[in-house]
Amino acid sequence: MDYSKEYAEKLISAKEAASMVKSNDWVDYAWAAQTPVAIDRELAKRVEELENVKLRGGVLLAVPEIFKADPNGDTFIWNAWHAGGPDRGRINTTDGAFYIPLRYSELPKYYRQNCEVDIAFIQVPPMDQHGYFNFGLNASHLMAVCEVAKKIVVEVNENMPRALGGFETEIHISKIDGIVEGDNQGLPELASGSFGDVDRKVGELIVNELSDRSCLQLGIGAMPNAVGSLIAESDLKDLGVHTEMYVDAFVDLYNAGKITGAYKNVDRFRQTYAFAAGSKKLYDFIDNNPQCMAAPVDYTNDARIISKIDNFVSINNAVNVDLWGQVSSESSGMKHISGAGGQLDFVLGSYLAENGKSFICLSSKFYNKKSGKEESRITLNFEPGSAITVARPNTNYIVTEYGIFNCKGRSTWERAEGIINLAAPEFRDDLIKDAEKANIWRKSNR
Structure with a gap:
């Protein structure tokens, strides 16, 4: 089956994706290397017109633009499942970021039973011939996020790996509300660290x-x-x-x-x-x-x-x-x-x-x-x-x-x-x- 027509119908700009966010929304920013980039940049531009936007994510590998646009966390309230360097800095230096205690094994159940998601933004590899977007580097809990999200927007990055082998690793285009073709920039990397x-x-x-x-x-x-x-x-x-x-x-x-x-x-x-x-x-x-x-x-x-x-x-x-x-x-x-x-x-x-x-x-x-x-x-x-x-x-x-x-x-x-x-x-x-x-x-x- 050819999904090109449906793809074209759901294709939107990053600015249009960011415009979906309303004050007081719960927004999911995916996880680690799949945090949105182009959409994040456009959402940051709305810092003066929004209030109390609550975001969930974690293991940030780069500082998102919303942090730079709102250094004190007055508009964008960050809620981290696990802290990477940028999460840690935000949590320890502002009153606009918080940690969510968890056992990681329970995270999908947290979403399915305890978390509200108004809109989910997920960076993904390109759609395959069957109409599926792979969750790339993070099977983790993203299917659970999508199951409870009122709206789902994917940001396509041609450099995102396609991860095989398991289950709950893809979402079909029929479940998607918007597709953003991103910047196709290289993914943020995490240094393995030297040891002494x-x-x-x-x-x-x-x-x-x-x-x-x-x-x-x-x-x-x-x-x-x-x-x-x-x-x-x-x-x-x-x-x-x-x-x-x-x-x-x-x-x-x-x-x-x-x-x-x-x-x-x-x-x-x-x-x-x-x-x-x-x-x-x-x-x-x-x-x-x-x-x-x-x-x-x-x-x-x-x-x-x-x-x-x-x-x-x-x-x-x-x-x-x-x-x-x-x-x-x-x-x-x-x-x-x-x-x-x-x-x-x-x-x-x-x-x-x-x-x-x-x-x-x-x-x-x-x-x-x-x-x-x-x-x-x-x-x-x-x-x-x-x-x-x-x-x-x-x-x-x-x-x-x-x-x-x-x-x-x-x-x-x-x-x-x-x-x-x-x-x-x-x-x-x-x-x-x-x-x-x-x-x-x-x-x-x-």
Whole structure:
């Protein structure tokens, strides 16, 4: 069937798309690299004529024009499911941006049951011959957004990869209210980040815990990147991938011959992911690649699905860990950093899997610019306002450059001793005193 006539009928300018937005609307701005560009530019021009426009999005890889036009967030109120750099800056410096707490696996259900969407703007690759627009790098939750949106406008970018392999990855032109042919500019990239000696040491400790046929989930950041680099240099083989975020490290591992997926219990031979963000190398790798399986996040992050995959390994970062084994990964005091994401989903699912392991990794200390000195990331109490991402019953392995400790099955005094041993040596005596005051230290420990 020829859809060219319907395409032409629904073709509108970016200005016309932006004109659909009314004051007090809820507007969805998609996610990561699929945030609209041409429509965003036109919507920013309406800053003086609109009020209380509430937008949802997340993992911004570039500063949108609406932020520049409305630096204090007086008109455009940003609501982020997860913070990238631009989201973080907006949340921490204005009263016009906020974080929406979530378990990432629940995001599609949030939309279907709890969220109002007046209009959704989504950047997509060109329509295929069957009249479908692929959701590109973000199967994640975009089908759920479209199901509840009163109006849907897609912004076509010829440089957007077409992601294959899963389900809830396309929307038909018959469901679309408007089509904007965008600027066809290159996609914003996310640097994988360099890693130092501490990251490498943590990576070495984790790689020593892996085995052939492990199935990997890697979070974002230097330490997971270090793990990926070290795996590429190792003798490990026949690895699998099942992750929420597809990052450059997986491309490197595949090119090094480490990833086959041949022994995955679920989605054999496929690299399964909910969304992707990284370099052009990653985008080119995903494009029309049948071994990469895009799927909604309520599938990729479902602990019940993860638990079916033998030898599952989850590797994620943390900001701080306390002596009880609680993990804070999304804020430092009142300062927002990222979000809960899928960390808890994978901590739960990996532990339930046969021979599964979950690693929370962090450096033992950091330099605090405010105090002008180094401080421990391992602490008795988090700074007030810090969010607890993983509760103490759920924590499996904690890793710093000083070692690995398995919290499972350990009492509070055993945890105190094991976690203190992961701290930088200069902080350990003070942490012991803190543990004594908290009644989680035995004199026989040292």
